[in-house]
Amino acid sequence: MAENKSPPLKGLRVIDASTVIAGPTIGMQMGDFGADVIKVEHPRGDVLRNTGDMKDGVGLWFKMTNRNKRCITLNFSTEKGQELFKELIKTADVVIENFRTGTMEKWGLGWEDLKAINPRLVMVRVTGFGQTGPYKNRPGFGTIAEVFSGFAAVTGDPDRPPTLPNFGLADGIAAAYGTFATMFALYHRDAQGSGKGQYIDLSIYEPLFQVMGPQPLQYDQLGIIQKRWGNRSKNNAPRNTYQTQDGHWVAISTNSPAIVTRVLTLCGGAEAANDPRFQTPQSRVEHIDEVDGIVSSWIGRHDLNVVLDEFEKAEAAIGPAYSIDQIFEDPQYQARGDIVEIADEDLGTLKMTNAFPFMSETPAEVRHAGARKGQHNDEILGDELGLTADEIAKLKDDGVL
Numbered sequence: 001m002a003e004n005k006s007p008p009l010k011g012l013r014v015i016d017a018s019t020v021i022a023g024p025t026i027g028m029q030m031g032d033f034g035a036d037v038i039k040v041e042h043p044r045g046d047v048l049r050n051t052g053d054m055k056d057g058v059g060l061w062f063k064m065t066n067r068n069k070r071c072i073t074l075n076f077s078t079e080k081g082q083e084l085f086k087e088l089i090k091t092a093d094v095v096i097e098n099f100r101t102g103t104m105e106k107w108g109l110g111w112e113d114l115k116a117i118n119p120r121l122v123m124v125r126v127t128g129f130g131q132t133g134p135y136k137n138r139p140g141f142g143t144i145a146e147v148f149s150g151f152a153a154v155t156g157d158p159d160r161p162p163t164l165p166n167f168g169l170a171d172g173i174a175a176a177y178g179t180f181a182t183m184f185a186l187y188h189r190d191a192q193g194s195g196k197g198q199y200i201d202l203s204i205y206e207p208l209f210q211v212m213g214p215q216p217l218q219y220d221q222l223g224i225i226q227k228r229w230g231n232r233s234k235n236n237a238p239r240n241t242y243q244t245q246d247g248h249w250v251a252i253s254t255n256s257p258a259i260v261t262r263v264l265t266l267c268g269g270a271e272a273a274n275d276p277r278f279q280t281p282q283s284r285v286e287h288i289d290e291v292d293g294i295v296s297s298w299i300g301r302h303d304l305n306v307v308l309d310e311f312e313k314a315e316a317a318i319g320p321a322y323s324i325d326q327i328f329e330d331p332q333y334q335a336r337g338d339i340v341e342i343a344d345e346d347l348g349t350l351k352m353t354n355a356f357p358f359m360s361e362t363p364a365e366v367r368h369a370g371a372r373k374g375q376h377n378d379e380i381l382g383d384e385l386g387l388t389a390d391e392i393a394k395l396k397d398d399g400v401l
Contacts, residue, residue: 007034008362012186014038015088016069017076018098019046021142021168022204023126024065025175026096026182031068032355032364038088038380039069042076043401045373058346064353066370072381073374073401076107080400085109087385089117094182098126101136111199122185123199124178130203145170145205151212157230170208177207237284237291238263241321248304249321252295252311260284262314264291267298344369377401 012035016027024039024046031037039046052061075081086109089095095114097104104110104125111123125131128140129148146152146164156163181200188194218224226234231251233239238260241251254260264273272278272294277287284291299307304320311318320326327333340354347369355364381387381401395401 005361005363007032007364008359009033009035012036012093013091015040015085015092015095016066017085018096018126020048020051020098021065021171022174022178022202023096023098023124024048025168025172026124026126026178027069028065028067029175029179029355030094030182032366033362034364035094037069038376039066039071039371040074040085040088041071041373043073043374043396043399045073049373055347063344063347063350063369067352068365068367069371070376070380071371071373072377075400076104076109078398078400080395080398082107082109084381084385084400086114086117088380089114089121091384092118092121093186094122094124096124096126096178100139101127101131115197115199119196120189121197122182122189123197124182124202125199126174126178126202126204128204130206131201140204142168142170142174142204145174145203145208149205149209149212150215151208154212154215154226154228156228158228160228162228170204173207173211174202174204178202232288232292234285236281237288238295240292240295242296242299244299244304244307245301246303250299250304250307250318251321252316252318254317259316262316263295263311266310266314266316268294340366342366342369346372374401 009030012030014027014030014035014037016024016037017040018024018027019041027037027039046062046066048062048065049059051059054060074085076085105113111125114121114123127136128144129135129138140148143164146169147162149170151170152162152164155165178200181202185198185200189197215226218226231240236254239251239253241249243249252263254263260278261273264275264278276283278284278291302310308318308320322330328339333339336358338354338356339351341349341351344350350369352366352369355366358364377392377396378389381392381395382389387395392401
């Protein structure tokens, strides 16, 4: 982090009582930018600790998603666990939870309960389908959101099944929405002077539904139901992935007439660039096989480095379909510092994505990776809430911690 520059959320306290990806990613983003984030887990631990790839018994996904947090354990189903959680809430600006709708209320930890303790609290409630509606009690995860939002139905090849991403797409988008909604609520509380918190009802499917663009408008006004087009676009061409002579893949995008002309001139000469069939986005889509044939033929006759160099000279937009090993070696990633190396007490040193975006005056920082389960019980429950070592030991024996 730049010298003498404090992160923008310094002094803000966030209680992250959520699990897996969407909720914890909100906490991660706020922790990256300086908030004091306390990760509260059931004594069994967040399931993400044992999800995905592991090294020496340590979950790597957890290490990233729960970086820059202090970790404690609490069993909310016990009276003492509820009592201690309420004590934490008194000190909090934000609390994040993703239990099934009604679960927090069952424990006496719902919005009305917590608001009575701390009227300034902002409560982020992450569920699959939201807090209202006929599906509010259904279990929901990112995968369900990716089909329910309509994303999967338009993703993939026309003659193949709907395609799901193999990473937490819906969770990540929901987390971004949750983070900026939290900041809106804090701005309303502090900058606008209301002094009041509020709760945020964040479903996982709705942010992805919105990101997908004007489909509702197109259906309402034109009766259009978008279909799967593979890597092509129904709005413009050429837009696809193409294989180079040496077996790599690239993607191109031609969202301006000037770039279309450059690409067609490079790949097919003046004849292709001036072909009357290729002069508008609509006409190119109507002749998409011919357009793709020109581009794929040229790219297929050249190695990746040549393709990238020639497109750069032509000032045409192109990108290689990178795997992670290529990302590690790419000079753009290196120049931007997109991957950071940090010390870790479990794994020695490790590399992960940096904190984005970069800010000139209030930069973020990855200070440490996800902590061990209950690592900060003594610090938070003892030093901050005043429990003695004997009391903490008894609570652990009783299944509260």
